[in-house]
Amino acid sequence: xxxxxxxxxxxxxxxxxxxxxxxxxxxxxxxxxxxxxxxxxxxxxxxxxxxxxxxxxxxxxxxxxxxxxxxxxxxxxxxxxxxxxxxxxxxxxxxxxxxxxxxxxxxxxxxxxxxxxxxxxxxxxxxxxxxxxxxxxxxxxxxxxxxxxxxxxxxxxxxxxxxxxxxxxxxxxxxxxxxxxxxxxxxxxxxxxxxxxxxxxxxxxxxxxxxxxxxxxxxxxxxxxxxxxxxxxxxxxxxxxxxxxxxxxxxxxxxxxxxxxxxxxxxxxxxxxxxxxxxxxxxxxxxxxxxxxxxxxxxxxxxxxxxxxxxxxxxxxxxxxxxxxxxxxxxxxxxxxxxxxxxxxxxxxxxxxxxxxxxxxxxxxxx
Amino acid sequence: xxxxxxxxxxxxxxxxxxxxxxxxxxxxxxxxxxxxxxxxxxxxxxxxxxxxxxxxxxxxxxxxxxxxxxxxxxxxxxxxxxxxxxxxxxxxxxxxxxxxxxxxxxxxxxxxxxxxxxxxxxxxxxxxxxxxxxxxxxxxxxxxxxxxxxxxxxxxxxxxxxxxxxxxxxxxxxxxxxxxxxxxxxxxxxxxxxxxxxxx
Numbered sequence: 001x002x003x004x005x006x007x008x009x010x011x012x013x014x015x016x017x018x019x020x021x022x023x024x025x026x027x028x029x030x031x032x033x034x035x036x037x038x039x040x041x042x043x044x045x046x047x048x049x050x051x052x053x054x055x056x057x058x059x060x061x062x063x064x065x066x067x068x069x070x071x072x073x074x075x076x077x078x079x080x081x082x083x084x085x086x087x088x089x090x091x092x093x094x095x096x097x098x099x100x101x102x103x104x105x106x107x108x109x110x111x112x113x114x115x116x117x118x119x120x121x122x123x124x125x126x127x128x129x130x131x132x133x134x135x136x137x138x139x140x141x142x143x144x145x146x147x148x149x150x151x152x153x154x155x156x157x158x159x160x161x162x163x164x165x166x167x168x169x170x171x172x173x174x175x176x177x178x179x180x181x182x183x184x185x186x187x188x189x190x191x192x193x194x195x196x197x198x199x200x201x202x203x204x205x206x207x208x209x210x211x212x213x214x215x216x217x218x219x220x221x222x223x224x225x226x227x228x229x230x231x232x233x234x235x236x237x238x239x240x241x242x243x244x245x246x247x248x249x250x251x252x253x254x255x256x257x258x259x260x261x262x263x264x265x266x267x268x269x270x271x272x273x274x275x276x277x278x279x280x281x282x283x284x285x286x287x288x289x290x291x292x293x294x295x296x297x298x299x300x301x302x303x304x305x306x307x308x309x310x311x312x313x314x315x316x317x318x319x320x321x322x323x324x325x326x327x328x329x330x331x332x333x334x335x336x337x338x339x340x341x342x343x344x345x346x347x348x349x350x351x352x353x354x355x356x357x358x359x360x361x362x363x364x365x366x367x
Numbered sequence: 368x369x370x371x372x373x374x375x376x377x378x379x380x381x382x383x384x385x386x387x388x389x390x391x392x393x394x395x396x397x398x399x400x401x402x403x404x405x406x407x408x409x410x411x412x413x414x415x416x417x418x419x420x421x422x423x424x425x426x427x428x429x430x431x432x433x434x435x436x437x438x439x440x441x442x443x444x445x446x447x448x449x450x451x452x453x454x455x456x457x458x459x460x461x462x463x464x465x466x467x468x469x470x471x472x473x474x475x476x477x478x479x480x481x482x483x484x485x486x487x488x489x490x491x492x493x494x495x496x497x498x499x500x501x502x503x504x505x506x507x508x509x510x511x512x513x514x515x516x517x518x519x520x521x522x523x524x525x526x527x528x529x530x531x532x533x534x535x536x537x538x539x540x541x542x543x544x545x546x547x548x549x550x551x552x553x554x555x556x557x558x559x560x561x562x563x564x565x566x567x
Contacts, residue, residue, distance in 0.1 A: 025397065027421075028396065028397045028400035028421070029393045029396050029397050029400075030396070031396060031400075031420070031421050031422045031423075032421060032422070032423050033421055033423045033425065036425060327390060327393055327394065327397070328390070330393055331389045331390055331392070331393045332386075332389060
């Protein structure tokens with residue numbers, strides 16, 4: 001229960017910051033000022049937005065399928081929020097450390113699609129329906145390259161446990177039960193003979209441990225943009241065509257829940273990208289001889305220092321990815337439906353299949 | 368004519384290059400966000416030349432200066448007004464309403480030496496109707512009606528867009544009307560008396 005509350009509070013504060021950052025970053029990239037009035041530099045803007053949404057009337061359209069309409073936002077948010085249960089925030093803090101975390105995450109996020117379809121169908125509105133269908137088509141399609149990219153990482157790590165994957169990517173690897181005698185080699189090639197187990201830092205991140213995962217990371221990142229309906233894959237809520245996609249009929253608290261779910265999805269996919277590819281809560285600084293930067297910036301497991309360092313590194317890496325998502329939104333034009341599907345099925349999926357194969361071979365080099 | 372062959376860039380690295388250059392562009396704008404446009408006058412050499420940074424001004428707090436002789440809101444200097452009604456006559460949208468009352472004696476002189484003989488119990492300009500043509504200011508014989516550089520005078524209630532320039536209270540106006548009526552009565556009586564005297 002404590003984990004639930006803590007995760008919810010953490011998530012809400014990240015989303016508030018993210019919504020503010022989205023508006024400021026968008027404004028700065030378009031040479032505007034963004035919010036300036038509410039609080040210093042407009043920093044209370046998103047808090048006030050949420051308060052405004054909560055005060056608004058909760059309108060259920062007369063022609064809507066009421067039960068579906070009312071349930072959809074809760075289901076969508078619950079699906080995304082449930083995904084946070086397996087995310088390890090620090091070396092010894094994970095809401096629910098289950099052994100098949102990756103599998104669970106992929107499964108629970110797929111539930112999101114059901115919610116979207118319920119929202120679109122329940123609204124009884126052609127824009128909402130079209131938005132929901134586009135959204136579902138896109139998310140279902142992009143789950144394949146995303147899943148294959150994750151599979152590549154899982155094959156290299158030989159684990160479905162997010163915490164085990166996290167430990168493997170740092171100098172603390174041998175402290176995880178079951179990994180006491182594992183070793184990391186530079187680029188994952190044992191024959192090079194350079195042992196990086198105690199060097200840690202960026203050299204043991206998955207994208208360095210098996211450089212093929214860099215490709216997997218790019219594929220996963222592109223697919224994750226599509227999964228969270230972010231530009232340039234935002235045709236489900238293409239402002240100029242569909243008003244706002246599947247949540248066009250929602251107002252007040254239900255809209256706030258959908259909005260929250262959308263931003264939580266962005267945070268979640270970025271967290272997963274960081275954990276699977278960018279070293280999780282591990283520091284990027286390696287130990288260099290006597291200058292053990294990695295140990296200094298990791299802290300001792302089980303103490304407050306490791307919680308602070310771990311949380312700091314995980315969140316800062318996540319925010320870098322989130323910033324990239326925002327920047328991409330204001331840089332690239334929206335893809336057409338056929339271009340979107342072309343990119344998914346004819347480009348990303350074949351590359352992802354090849355990456356899975358190469359990742360399997362790479363794993364053989366690592367042992 | 369010289370013909371140029373257009374090289375289509377569609378290879379993998381060309382695509383990557385163009386994607387990166389797009390990101391670089393937005394990143395440049397993001398980094399330059401610390402620079403702000405400054406509210407400069409149009410004659411300033413930087414007015415049309417803003418190489419980078421945010422272009423928005425926080426309007427109510429900052430605003431581009433307007434010319435000193437800007438022709439926006441009308442103002443009537445009622446002390447100089449001889450209530451000649453020319454402005455109301457020339458106004459193409461009839462936004463000026465004037466009522467005049469003859470004075471019983473000379474009221475005074477305007478700043479340019481013209482004698483004032485009329486009171487103006489009503490001198491209203493409806494700025495909501497005004498089309499800012501400036502004709503009223505051109506015909507004004509004493510230059511009391513002018514346009515000012517004030518342009519931000521929006522109101523919540525449209526009735527507040529009617530500007531009242533009269534310097535008389537309704538009671539004073541009524542008093543002047545009665546004075547005039549009394550004087551006219553006296554004059555009529557005097558005239559009748561003179562007429563009667565001539566007939567005899």
